[in-house]
Amino acid sequence: MIQDLYITLGHYGLFLALAAAAWSVVGSLLGSVARGRGLQYSAERALLVAGAMIGLGTICLVYGFLSDDFRLDYVYHYSSSSQALPYKVGALWGGQAGSLLLWVLILAVMGAVMVATNRRKNRALMPHATAVVGAVMTFFLLLLNFIEPVFATSALRADGVGLNPQLKNYWMMIHPPCLYLGYVAFTIPFAFAIAALCTRRTGDIWFRTTRRWTIFAWFFLGTGILLGSYWAYIELGWGGYWAWDPVENASLMPWLTGTAFLHSVMIQEKRGMLKIWNVLLIILTFSLSIFGTFLTRSGIISSVHAFATSDIVLPFGIFLALVFFGSLALLVARLEHLRSEGRFESVLSRESSFLFNNLVLVGIAATVLFLTTFPMLSELATGRKVTMGPPIFNMVNVPWALCLLLLTGVGPLIAWRRASRKNLQRSFLVPGLVGLWVLIAFLLFGLRGYLDSLGEIGRAVASADVARALGSVKGFYPALTFALGGFVLATVWTEYWNGTRVRVRNHGEPATLALGRLVWRNKRRYGGYIVHVGVVVIFFGIAGSAAYQTEYTETLRPGGHLMVASYVMRYEGYHLAAEDDHIAAATEVSLFDRTRGTSLGRLVTEQRFHPRLEVEPLRDAFLRAKSLGEQGSPAYGEAVASLYPLMQQLEAQVGREVKTPSTEVGIRAFLSPLDGPRMGEDFYVIPLWVDPATGEASFRVFINPMVNFIWLGGLIAIFGAHVCVLPDSRERKRLAAAMEVEERAVA
Amino acid sequence: MPDSSRGRPPRAGRNPGALACGLLLLGLIVAAAPVAADSRSEYDEAASTILCDCGCHPQSVADCTCGRAAEMRSEIQGLVAGGMTGDAVIASYVERYGDKIRIAPTAKGFNLLAWLGPLGALVIGAVGVAWLARRLSRAGGASAEPPAPPATPPADEAYLARLRQEVEERL
Numbered sequence: 001m002i003q004d005l006y007i008t009l010g011h012y013g014l015f016l017a018l019a020a021a022a023w024s025v026v027g028s029l030l031g032s033v034a035r036g037r038g039l040q041y042s043a044e045r046a047l048l049v050a051g052a053m054i055g056l057g058t059i060c061l062v063y064g065f066l067s068d069d070f071r072l073d074y075v076y077h078y079s080s081s082s083q084a085l086p087y088k089v090g091a092l093w094g095g096q097a098g099s100l101l102l103w104v105l106i107l108a109v110m111g112a113v114m115v116a117t118n119r120r121k122n123r124a125l126m127p128h129a130t131a132v133v134g135a136v137m138t139f140f141l142l143l144l145n146f147i148e149p150v151f152a153t154s155a156l157r158a159d160g161v162g163l164n165p166q167l168k169n170y171w172m173m174i175h176p177p178c179l180y181l182g183y184v185a186f187t188i189p190f191a192f193a194i195a196a197l198c199t200r201r202t203g204d205i206w207f208r209t210t211r212r213w214t215i216f217a218w219f220f221l222g223t224g225i226l227l228g229s230y231w232a233y234i235e236l237g238w239g240g241y242w243a244w245d246p247v248e249n250a251s252l253m254p255w256l257t258g259t260a261f262l263h264s265v266m267i268q269e270k271r272g273m274l275k276i277w278n279v280l281l282i283i284l285t286f287s288l289s290i291f292g293t294f295l296t297r298s299g300i301i302s303s304v305h306a307f308a309t310s311d312i313v314l315p316f317g318i319f320l321a322l323v324f325f326g327s328l329a330l331l332v333a334r335l336e337h338l339r340s341e342g343r344f345e346s347v348l349s350r351e352s353s354f355l356f357n358n359l360v361l362v363g364i365a366a367t368v369l370f371l372t373t374f375p376m377l378s379e380l381a382t383g384r385k386v387t388m389g390p391p392i393f394n395m396v397n398v399p400w401a402l403c404l405l406l407l408t409g410v411g412p413l414i415a416w417r418r419a420s421r422k423n424l425q426r427s428f429l430v431p432g433l434v435g436l437w438v439l440i441a442f443l444l445f446g447l448r449g450y451l452d453s454l455g456e457i458g459r460a461v462a463s464a465d466v467a468r469a470l471g472s473v474k475g476f477y478p479a480l481t482f483a484l485g486g487f488v489l490a491t492v493w494t495e496y497w498n499g500t501r502v503r504v505r506n507h508g509e510p511a512t513l514a515l516g517r518l519v520w521r522n523k524r525r526y527g528g529y530i531v532h533v534g535v536v537v538i539f540f541g542i543a544g545s546a547a548y549q550t551e552y553t554e555t556l557r558p559g560g561h562l563m564v565a566s567y568v569m570r571y572e573g574y575h576l577a578a579e580d581d582h583i584a585a586a587t588e589v590s591l592f593d594r595t596r597g598t599s600l601g602r603l604v605t606e607q608r609f610h611p612r613l614e615v616e617p618l619r620d621a622f623l624r625a626k627s628l629g630e631q632g633s634p635a636y637g638e639a640v641a642s643l644y645p646l647m648q649q650l651e652a653q654v655g656r657e658v659k660t661p662s663t664e665v666g667i668r669a670f671l672s673p674l675d676g677p678r679m680g681e682d683f684y685v686i687p688l689w690v691d692p693a694t695g696e697a698s699f700r701v702f703i704n705p706m707v708n709f710i711w712l713g714g715l716i717a718i719f720g721a722h723v724c725v726l727p728d729s730r731e732r733k734r735l736a737a738a739m740e741v742e743e744r745a746v747a
Numbered sequence: 748m749p750d751s752s753r754g755r756p757p758r759a760g761r762n763p764g765a766l767a768c769g770l771l772l773l774g775l776i777v778a779a780a781p782v783a784a785d786s787r788s789e790y791d792e793a794a795s796t797i798l799c800d801c802g803c804h805p806q807s808v809a810d811c812t813c814g815r816a817a818e819m820r821s822e823i824q825g826l827v828a829g830g831m832t833g834d835a836v837i838a839s840y841v842e843r844y845g846d847k848i849r850i851a852p853t854a855k856g857f858n859l860l861a862w863l864g865p866l867g868a869l870v871i872g873a874v875g876v877a878w879l880a881r882r883l884s885r886a887g888g889a890s891a892e893p894p895a896p897p898a899t900p901p902a903d904e905a906y907l908a909r910l911r912q913e914v915e916e917r918l
């Protein structure tokens with residue numbers, strides 16, 4: 001009974017959600033015109049009802065996955081009866097419709113929190129904010145009800161296709177929801193910005209009241225990006241973590257503009273300036289979030305993430321255009337209300353350093369957008385298709401990134417309003433010297449190489465070879481990164497040191513207490529510095545692993561060994577297995593220190609094939625081998641080995657898609673400072689192929705120095721972000737004061 | 748007005764002699780640097796330039812881990828073993844599949860826009876922001892010194908609140 005009921009329930013649930021969301025828009029707009037409180041509360045409650053209905057729809061879809069109901073098209077495409085339980089739940093966001101449902105579910109929860117926390121405050125802004133959230137929700141529900149129906153059914157099928165094997169990974173279970181939390185959360189600050197424009201209350205309230213939302217969004221988007229990189233690193237097996245894939249780029253862009261926004265609102269808070277720019281930044285950030293969501297699932301640019309091409313391209317395009325140009329039009333209409341209160345007093349001031357910071361952050365976002373869309377531009381202009389691979393992204397973005405790193409250090413040191421020469425000398429002396437010494441040390445250490453690079457640049461410039469010139473400048477990037485990073489770390493150290501010293505002197509507190517109180521009383525500022533340290537450590541990780549990576553490929557038989565960098569790797573043996581949904585050739589290798597001969601551990605790394613289960617002979621043979629394995633039968637090994645020639649034979653008949661290859665990477669990470677120069681390094685190995693008969697295997701080895709600094713830096717930044725959002729009574733007082741002022745100004 | 752520069756050593760940035768010496772030195776370094784032998788093999792050059800056509804995210808044949816990359820690697824190895832240079836291998840692929848088989852476009856013609864556009868934007872943007880900050884600060888400086896400053900500036904609620912806030916912050 002329930003088998004038939006739940007699909008109907010989910011289907012109509014989403015329909016009711018659409019009606020409720022639409023009413024929340026209409027009701028709150030009517031409420032704002034008629035100034036009827038009743039209408040407004042009705043609209044807010046409608047948002048809650050829509051949320052409940054979306055929740056119901058999601059539960060129904062999850063139930064479909066858990067009960068293996070392959071009548072549902074969505075369940076059929078992204079699950080199979082053999083899929084492990086966590087992946088049955090995770091398959092919810094494995095495809096387009098489910099991803100949209102997850103998006104709107106998160107928005108519903110956030111909308112409910114927004115309504116609940118603003119019952120008694122921000123009453124002037126709430127009608128329009130509710131309308132914006134309701135409108136976004138309505139759009140997604142329209143897609144889910146009419147264009148991408150998530151509860152579409154077909155005739156009963158025996159089994160499902162199953163989730164893409166590469167997505168069956170722990171990190172893939174948390175990366176997309178994390179990213180979506182970030183994308184969606186930018187809706188709330190955007191909604192308040194629009195509300196501020198509509199009501200002409202363009203003071204500080206809209207961004208002060210949504211500061212936590214912005215940091216929340218920024219935090220989850222950043223964490224989601226890092227988790228995605230980590231997934232790519234441990235799953236895709238090419239030794240890197242960032243491929244400048246369009247979808248990766250799409251998530252990076254709103255994060256960059258969001259970061260610019262977080263910095264630039266500080267100028268408005270302190271000095272009442274850059275009001276237009278701040279509104280523009282949040283419009284841009286939200287639009288890019290929608291664009292990112294759109295790119296992820298639309299399949300408009302072919303990428304590893306886009307699993308389906310679909311009908312949502314046009315509606316998404318229209319919605320995006322409405323959001324972006326509509327907001328811009330509103331902004332233009334309200335320009336007179338966005339005049340600056342303060343003025344620039346000097347070029348040498350915190351204000352102008354923030355201008356540069358904004359230039360660089362938005363510049364990187366624009367560069368990424370430009371390069372991502374360049375193939376289309378090129379085709380339009382010259383009729384030729386080109387590919388934008390990682391090399392050009394790296395070369396073009398690094399100079400921007402280095403400028404950003406420099407500004408990370410410069411910003412906090414320059415005084416607000418006007419920095420005196422003395423002030424500059426005092427603050428920059430120590431950090432500047434630290435940076436300079438790091439640079440000199442690097443240059444002296446690799447003098448020969450740097451001179452060669454210099455010569456190469458000269459020759460490339462002389463022969464007007466742009467690509468080669470940019471490629472040769474690359475040699476200087478690690479030295480510059482470490483020098484600038486040293487500079488930034490020294491600035492943060494100086495800030496902490498000076499602040500603590502002042503407290504010790506003025507209050508007579510012991511140093512640790514003084515440090516604690518210093519941070520506790522200025523959580524935003526000192527938490528922000530911790531984030532800066534995290535960013536520097538991430539830069540170190542990127543520079544180290546990109547510049548000093550060693551790659552090596554060799555074919556070995558069991559018992560053979562290879563030597564690479566400071567390691568010796570011995571190939572111990574292999575075994576074949578048929579498990580879950582794949583056939584695996586698992587190879588075991590031992591790792592030794594090359595000079596001392598000490599053991600550094602054992603690694604298991606696998607070459608896998610996921611047989612396509614619709615191909616019947618393959619399915620039967622695979623299931624037979626699997627059941628032999630479960631029984632512990634001695635014929636198991638032979639049964640698995642026989643799958644390989646079968647796959648080869650079927651491949652010739654049916655095509656390459658009879659099997660999907662994937663790898664399980666073997667990684668030995670050196671995380672402890674006791675590992676000496678290896679600290680932060682990964683020994684990373686995958687088998688490119690394994691001969692199932694003899695065990696002969698081709699191993700690809702990467703030595704990635706410092707790569708773990710990226711994840712460490714991420715953790716530091718996460719910690720810093722937490723410090724920033726801890727409850728702050730002063731912040732609350734300031735917000736209350738600002739609200740009071742605005743209320744009086746409006747009255 | 749006394750000449751403030753008298754008796755001081757001229758500043759390096761304004762000394763054409765020092766600049767010329769610096770340039771000469773740079774020139775010497777560039778000229779003296781030995782032509783670095785191309786350490787990459789012909790195969791490496793081709794494999795890291797040619798795009799793997801598996802349809803996953805853009806990866807070169809050298810980097811990609813899919814089954815198709817393995818086939819393309821042996822294809823390229825065969826061509827190089829047959830006596831082709833890296834450039835010739837790349838040229839033959841471009842002829843067959845078009846420019847899009849390169850992992851990144853060549854830095855020529857319209858593509859220069861992709862290679863140099865963002866860097867140009869960085870320079871122009873930096874100059875622009877510096878100009879903007881200078882102009883805004885000049886305007887600010889002018890208004891900060893009105894001809895007859897009133898004894899007490901007009902206080903408004905917003906200004907006072909901000910002031911209170913800042914005082915509170917400093918405490």
